[in-house]
Amino acid sequence: MSTQPIPQDIEVLAVRLANEEAERAAFARSAKGRREIVQRLRTEAAAQGLPVKEYIEALTKDPKGVTPPHDAAPTSAFWSFGIDHPDAPTNRWNENFLDNRYIAEAWASLQNDRQEGSARTLETTEGGRRLNAMYLWEAEVLNALGGADKGFTEDWTRECWATISETYANEAKGPVAVFAQYADTRSILYNRELPTLQTNTDVGLDNIHFAYEAPQTWPKETRTEVGTDAARAQLQYNDPTKAHYVDPKTYPDQDPTARKAALESQFTSVTAERNERAAEKKAEQAAAKTTEAEQTETAEPTRQTEQTEQTEQTEQTEESTSDTGPRPTVEAKEQDNPKPSASVPLWQLGFTPKPVAVDAGSSSPAASTAPPAPDLQKQSTGPGLG
Numbered sequence: 001m002s003t004q005p006i007p008q009d010i011e012v013l014a015v016r017l018a019n020e021e022a023e024r025a026a027f028a029r030s031a032k033g034r035r036e037i038v039q040r041l042r043t044e045a046a047a048q049g050l051p052v053k054e055y056i057e058a059l060t061k062d063p064k065g066v067t068p069p070h071d072a073a074p075t076s077a078f079w080s081f082g083i084d085h086p087d088a089p090t091n092r093w094n095e096n097f098l099d100n101r102y103i104a105e106a107w108a109s110l111q112n113d114r115q116e117g118s119a120r121t122l123e124t125t126e127g128g129r130r131l132n133a134m135y136l137w138e139a140e141v142l143n144a145l146g147g148a149d150k151g152f153t154e155d156w157t158r159e160c161w162a163t164i165s166e167t168y169a170n171e172a173k174g175p176v177a178v179f180a181q182y183a184d185t186r187s188i189l190y191n192r193e194l195p196t197l198q199t200n201t202d203v204g205l206d207n208i209h210f211a212y213e214a215p216q217t218w219p220k221e222t223r224t225e226v227g228t229d230a231a232r233a234q235l236q237y238n239d240p241t242k243a244h245y246v247d248p249k250t251y252p253d254q255d256p257t258a259r260k261a262a263l264e265s266q267f268t269s270v271t272a273e274r275n276e277r278a279a280e281k282k283a284e285q286a287a288a289k290t291t292e293a294e295q296t297e298t299a300e301p302t303r304q305t306e307q308t309e310q311t312e313q314t315e316q317t318e319e320s321t322s323d324t325g326p327r328p329t330v331e332a333k334e335q336d337n338p339k340p341s342a343s344v345p346l347w348q349l350g351f352t353p354k355p356v357a358v359d360a361g362s363s364s365p366a367a368s369t370a371p372p373a374p375d376l377q378k379q380s381t382g383p384g385l386g
Contacts, residue, residue: 013106022089028135065127072117169196199278
């Protein structure tokens with residue numbers, strides 16, 4: 001049985017979400033909209049004692065904003081690029097284009113209707129919502145914040161989204177859903193999210209699942225051998241000048257034994273590179289914690305005294321509450337039994353073909369439009385090559 005296209009209810013909701021977001025982005029570009037954004041950011045940054053730029057950068061690195069609630073273990077969704085759709089908002093090239101972001105959000109929303117807390121996307125976390133509400137992809141907003149002279153550029157915006165995406169991937173647990181056919185080398189998915197997910201001990205390579213099957217235009221051998229979740233999570237198929245490239249069209253022309261050995265070599269190389277990067281990052285984090293500990297060392301004696309007094313008071317309260325010891329709290333019980341995760345879908349990239357009118361007088365049955373092929377060069381206004 002062949003894989004089904006993206007369900008119609010997902011399609012309808014995704015298009016609605018995309019158009020609602022396009023309206024909010026249009027308001028953000030207006031004089032009133034960008035003035036409200038700048039004023040809000042200045043107020044929030046001042047409350048933290050930080051300049052606006054540093055405040056935004058700190059938000060992207062803070063795991064609290066993207067960590068699931070203590071009583072939930074949702075399936076975290078990731079996305080990249082999108083697909084042509086006639087009802088979607090237009091992108092910067094005036095093309096009707098639907099980001100996979102909205103397909104992922106529609107899927108997560110419907111999953112949460114069935115089981116609360118079972119699915120999420122970056123843009124629906126607290127940190128992701130706050131960053132999204134800044135509309136930093138809009139040139140008008142960046143200029144209102146000070147523009148290139150103050151470091152507010154599109155490259156900086158992209159780095160902000162790349163950083164919070166990596167933070168989000170680092171906080172994921174269990175199976176994750178990737179709404180893309182594969183990861184383009186220009187994407188945040190390829191450069192930040194997939195490497196982080198692979199080295200995240202709570203996820204790992206085996207828990208990375210693509211929500212779309214490999215491109216149907218690939219030869220059968222390519223789809224079977226390098227169209228697997230594990231292969232698409234590690235390899236790339238768009239840039240022959242970069243490492244870990246596989247040419248989908250010519251792949252079947254190689255000797256089967258040789259190409260199998262080459263794949264194993266590629267996987268070993270990717271794993272080694274990502275483990276090395278993870279070790280470097282861990283060392284950097286450890287160094288940062290050491291510095292923070294040194295800065296607070298002078299206040300430690302007082303803090304220890306306060307903690308000792310609090311501990312003694314707590315122990316006395318517990319002893320008087322029950323002879324059998326403290327009872328587990330509701331929070332503790334929820335931690336032992338977190339809400340279940342959503343299962344990862346598997347769809348064709350595209351939507352259910354819809355009938356189109358035939359020429360007047362024709363007796364033939366109504367034709368159907370084929371699902372549009374993805375164009376990885378296109379992106380809509382927003383995080384872009386997610």
